[in-house]
Amino acid sequence: MSVAYVFPGQGSQVVGMGKALADAFPEAKAVFDAADDALGEKLSTLCFEGPEDALKLTANTQPAILTVSVAAHAVLRKRFAAAPAFVAGHSLGEYSALVAAGAMKLSDAVRSVRARGTFMQEAVPAGLGAMSAVLGLESAQVTAICAQAQAETQGWVVSPANFNDPSQTVIAGHAPAVERAAALLKAAGAKRVLPLPVSAPFHCALMAPVVERLKGTLGAVTIAPLEVPVVSNVEAAPNQDAAKVVPLLLAQVTGSVRWVETVQALEGLGVTKVVELGPGKVLCGLVKRIAKGIECVNVEDPAGLEKAVAFLGGTP
Numbered sequence: 253m254s255v256a257y258v259f260p261g262q263g264s265q266v267v268g269m270g271k272a273l274a275d276a277f278p279e280a281k282a283v284f285d286a287a288d289d290a291l292g293e294k295l296s297t298l299c300f301e302g303p304e305d306a307l308k309l310t311a312n313t314q315p316a317i318l319t320v321s322v323a324a325h326a327v328l329r330k331r332f333a334a335a336p337a338f339v340a341g342h343s344l345g346e347y348s349a350l351v352a353a354g355a356m357k358l359s360d361a362v363r364s365v366r367a368r369g370t371f372m373q374e375a376v377p378a379g380l381g382a383m384s385a386v387l388g389l390e391s392a393q394v395t396a397i398c399a400q401a402q403a404e405t406q407g408w409v410v411s412p413a414n415f416n417d418p419s420q421t422v423i424a425g426h427a428p429a430v431e432r433a434a435a436l437l438k439a440a441g442a443k444r445v446l447p448l449p450v451s452a453p454f455h456c457a458l459m460a461p462v463v464e465r466l467k468g469t470l471g472a473v474t475i476a477p478l479e480v481p482v483v484s485n486v487e488a489a490p491n492q493d494a495a496k497v498v499p500l501l502l503a504q505v506t507g508s509v510r511w512v513e514t515v516q517a518l519e520g521l522g523v524t525k526v527v528e529l530g531p532g533k534v535l536c537g538l539v540k541r542i543a544k545g546i547e548c549v550n551v552e553d554p555a556g557l558e559k560a561v562a563f564l565g566g567t568p
Contacts, residue, residue, distance in 0.1 A: 253524055253525060254521070254522040254523045254525070255523065255525045255527065256336050256338040256523045256527075257336045257340075257352060257529055258339070258341060258349075258526055258528050258535050259321045259341035259342070259346075259348035259349050259529055259535075260317060260321065260342055260344075260531060260534055261343035261344040261345045262313050262314065262343065262344050264531045265307055266531055267307060268299075268300060269299050269300075269316070269320045269531040270296075270320035270552075273323050273324060273552075273557075274300070276554045277326075277330070277554075279327055280324070280326055283323040283358065284296040284319060284323060286358050286359060287315065287358065287359075295312075295315055295362075299319065308451075309369075309451070310370075310372055310373045310450075310451050311369035314368060314369035315363075315365050315366045315369070317345075317530060317531060318344065320530050320531050321531075322352070322358055324529040324552060324556075324557075325351075328527065328529065328551055328557060331566060332561050335479065336527075337522075338480065338481050338482070338483055338490060339353050340484075341485075342534075343454070343455065343485060343504070345530070345535075346484065346485055346504065347365050348529070348530065350478075353479055354477070354479040355477070355478045356475065360473045363469075364466075364470060367465070367469040371461070371466055372451075372462055373452055375460075375461045378451070379427065380426060380427060381426060381430075381452055382424070382431070383423065383424040383430070383448040384433075384445050384446060384448060385416075385420060385421075385422050385444075385445070385446045385448055386420070386421045386422070386423060386437050387419060387445070388442050388444065389419065389440060389441060389442045390418070390419070391415050391418070391512070394423065397437050397440060398410045398411050398412060398423055398425075400436060401430075401432040402425070402433075408428055408429035409456055409457045409458055410432070411456050412424075413453070413454055413455035413456055414508065414509040414511060415509065416509075416511050417541040417542050418512060419541075424453035424455055425458060426453075455504075455505070455506065455509055459505045459506045462506075463505050466501075466505060470501060471498070473498075475494045475495075475497045476494065477494055478491070480492075484504070485509045485511070486504050486510070488513035488516075489517060490517070515539050515542040515546070518543070518546070519543040519545060519546055524545065525548075525563065526546055526548040527550070527560050528549070528551070529551050531552050532550070532552065533550045533552075536548035549563045
């Protein structure tokens with residue numbers, strides 16, 4: 253049995269997330285306390301009580317999801333000490349994976365993703381960018397149609413942002429180009445093209461201003477040796493070289509999240525069981541649609557923890 257832990261990205265947030273873990277397990281509460289200390293504010297209260305509008309702000313969402321994910325990892329590690337063979341995260345989740353791999357301290361990761369979220373919010377004026385989920389078309393078609401829409405809109409940007417599963421690709425860019433691509437995608441047979449309620453067009457060229465700003469933030473962070481290989485979004489391949497961590501995180505800002513290839517890589521490396529650590533079950537759903545041979549469970553509360561420990565062969 254080869255196991256991987258995976259960590260969710262933005263969109264999995266919900267008011268109340270992590271509270272049951274913090275109430276039940278001292279190691280989870282310690283993670284929330286450490287995140288509060290690192291930011292100098294009560295991020296834990298925002299996770300547990302909201303308000304939802306504040307939790308949905310990118311600058312808050314990113315550290316909040318990371319903290320819940322790291323808390324879930326802390327309780328699982330306490331109950332099931334064996335390290336996974338690999339870790340991976342979807343976009344923001346790659347920072348959670350790096351904490352789990354021992355490469356980043358929680359305090360550094362929380363401050364880094366707070367900065368990342370702030371820079372992303374500020375990179376594109378409200379209303380100028382957009383993202384849409386494309387359902388029912390192969391990724392190669394989506395990529396080609398984005399290129400066509402970009403050419404037709406004369407300099408506007410639109411490109412694939414997330415390759416989530418074989419029939420779901422998220423596109424991002426300037427709003428007029430995303431709208432043009434949506435029309436072309438529907439004409440080409442897409443089942444649905446759904447506009448996403450996001451504050452910025454992530455993982456596309458419009459995020460370029462974020463890279464230089466984030467470089468300064470990450471440059472001040474010490475990257476420790478990785479205890480576990482991290483399958484990165486950019487390369488969809490395992491990395492255990494500490495020197496590559498920051499360059500991969502910077503490339504991720506404007507690069508596509510290659511989640512389909514990430515899961516396929518894990519399967520090719522012999523992974524048969526995946527545990528999703530953090531709020532929601534989005535990644536488990538994607539894993540099941542990408543790799544039929546991989547089983548997946550999620551840990552976001554005490555019941556999920558018990559299920560995961562049994563799933564991994566530990567003592568419930």
